[in-house]
Amino acid sequence: MRYLAVIMVSAALVLSAMFAGCTGSKVSENAVPEDSGENETGAFNLSDFDLSKYNATLPSGENIFNDITLYSNLYGVRVVGTPQHDLYAQDMLGRFASYGLDARYQEFSGFGATANKNVLGFKWGANRSDWVVFGAHYDTFATAFGAYDNLGGCAAVMEMARVLSKYNFTKTLVFALWDCEEWGLYGSAYFAKTYKANVSFANFNYDCYGLNYPISNPGTGEPLMHNVGISSKGSKNSSAGISFNSILMYVADEMMKIPKDLQSFHNPASNSDHASFGKSPVAYFYSDPASYEILCYPNVPLDTYATFVAAAGGPDPMKQGLEFPVLYSYYCAILWSECGFSAPGSAEQEEADEK
Numbered sequence: 001m002r003y004l005a006v007i008m009v010s011a012a013l014v015l016s017a018m019f020a021g022c023t024g025s026k027v028s029e030n031a032v033p034e035d036s037g038e039n040e041t042g043a044f045n046l047s048d049f050d051l052s053k054y055n056a057t058l059p060s061g062e063n064i065f066n067d068i069t070l071y072s073n074l075y076g077v078r079v080v081g082t083p084q085h086d087l088y089a090q091d092m093l094g095r096f097a098s099y100g101l102d103a104r105y106q107e108f109s110g111f112g113a114t115a116n117k118n119v120l121g122f123k124w125g126a127n128r129s130d131w132v133v134f135g136a137h138y139d140t141f142a143t144a145f146g147a148y149d150n151l152g153g154c155a156a157v158m159e160m161a162r163v164l165s166k167y168n169f170t171k172t173l174v175f176a177l178w179d180c181e182e183w184g185l186y187g188s189a190y191f192a193k194t195y196k197a198n199v200s201f202a203n204f205n206y207d208c209y210g211l212n213y214p215i216s217n218p219g220t221g222e223p224l225m226h227n228v229g230i231s232s233k234g235s236k237n238s239s240a241g242i243s244f245n246s247i248l249m250y251v252a253d254e255m256m257k258i259p260k261d262l263q264s265f266h267n268p269a270s271n272s273d274h275a276s277f278g279k280s281p282v283a284y285f286y287s288d289p290a291s292y293e294i295l296c297y298p299n300v301p302l303d304t305y306a307t308f309v310a311a312a313g314g315p316d317p318m319k320q321g322l323e324f325p326v327l328y329s330y331y332c333a334i335l336w337s338e339c340g341f342s343a344p345g346s347a348e349q350e351e352a353d354e355k
């Protein structure tokens with residue numbers, strides 16, 4: 001009975017949510033570029049790169065799960081301008097600083113009573129104008145507790161910061177918690193607009209994720225997809241390194257051995273913060289549409305800690321669903337930083353190149 005009631009209530013409420021911020025996952029299947037893991041001259045091969053030193057500390061689904069558990073209870077609804085919203089931002093700024101990152105707020109105004117702020121942590125690399133941005137929005141919709149949308153994504157970014165901050169890299173890494181996504185991607189758009197004149201970006205975006213490969217839908221038993229939105233821009237290959245999308249395919253096939261029929265790489269809808277990075281390479285992690293997401297549907301009161309755990313099929317599958325995309329993007333980010341081609345100029349430069 002309870003489930004049926006939940007389904008009927010959620011169907012009614014989902015209709016009302018369909019018109020708000022980042023609604024549930026939509027996909028449009030487009031051709032995915034063929035890639036080989038080599039650059040166009042074959043002079044560079046990803047399998048030659050030694051990743052062993054980065055296995056000392058790996059991202060943990062347990063840590064991500066514990067973060068969701070803690071902050072779901074500590075700071076429920078985190079709407080722009082509320083004390084919970086600001087306290088969460090403050091806590092995360094402190095954690096970035098505790099990882100030794102260059103931690104700061106990026107303030108901008110225009111929404112709600114108080115100044116809006118992105119929470120940023122910089123790990124400066126040898127190349128200070130080529131940035132790898134790991135982002136997730138921390139604001140919620142007014143009627144949602146936001147465990148699924150989007151404490152999970154924020155916890156993924158914090159876990160990436162914890163492990164990647166232990167190493168030095170060629171590219172600069174930026175860990176970002178975006179504000180005002182639910183109002184229209186304003187935080188990430190402000191960030192991209194501020195820096196794009198002098199910086200080139202690649203973006204890893206986590207939003208409404210965790211109900212995906214390697215777990216199954218607890219209702220149907222169907223295995224879920226490794227669901228990643230990518231951009232055709234990421235296919236740009238070069239003699240100076242390997243394309244972003246090559247790296248995504250290589251890690252999926254060669255390193256993590258994800259069955260081909262459980263891989264879904266596609267051009268994503270522009271309903272989340274990756275869209276602010278326009279023509280940059282992106283990897284957008286969100287749940288498989290065939291998951292039980294309806295139980296914890298975004299932007300409605302159903303989005304709670306308990307329903308997120310139920311939609312995953314319990315704490316253990318939830319930890320796996322949260323860990324896998326983060327472990328996958330951990331390896332992708334390292335290979336991109338150390339083997340990926342380095343766009344010398346800015347985003348404008350690239351656009352100019354295309355003209």
Ligand SMILES: [Zn+2]
Nearest residue numbers: 022149150207
């Ligand atoms: Zn969201």
